Amino acid sequence: MLDAADMDAEAQFWSAVLGIPVVHSSADWTTLQGRDVRLAVQLAPDHIPPQWPDPSRPQQLHLDIEVDDIDHAEQQVLALGARRLPDPPDADDFRVYLDPAGHPFCLVFNV
Numbered sequence: 654m655l656d657a658a659d660m661d662a663e664a665q666f667w668s669a670v671l672g673i674p675v676v677h678s679s680a681d682w683t684t685l686q687g688r689d690v691r692l693a694v695q696l697a698p699d700h701i702p703p704q705w706p707d708p709s710r711p712q713q714l715h716l717d718i719e720v721d722d723i724d725h726a727e728q729q730v731l732a733l734g735a736r737r738l739p740d741p742p743d744a745d746d747f748r749v750y751l752d753p754a755g756h757p758f759c760l761v762f763n764v
Contacts (some may be wrong), residue, residue: 655714656697657754660717662734664694666753669733670718674692703757715756719763722750 657663664675664683673687681696704710720726727748731737735750738757745759 654693654695655756656695656700658698658700660696663754667692668731670730691747705757716758717761719761721763723760723762
């Protein structure tokens, strides 16, 4: 479950990235489900995004998305509203991004 001030934008972003539909939506909760994945987005008007990798505002969680073509996947998530972060020193097989609500996530080379 992800917190977001703009619940609808967050749900639509992850629906497009993961290729799964929104199956339930209410004023303060949205559920996406498909392909053995279930993800919820909760309305949090006072949500303060983490400042990865700054431990003073920790990430709470992050999703790793395995992809076959990381360059193509990067184009897709950027077009959907993600922002790429600088590569950490150990980033040989992944890239780090922020979703529209500021949650970090990684695209990982499917090896």
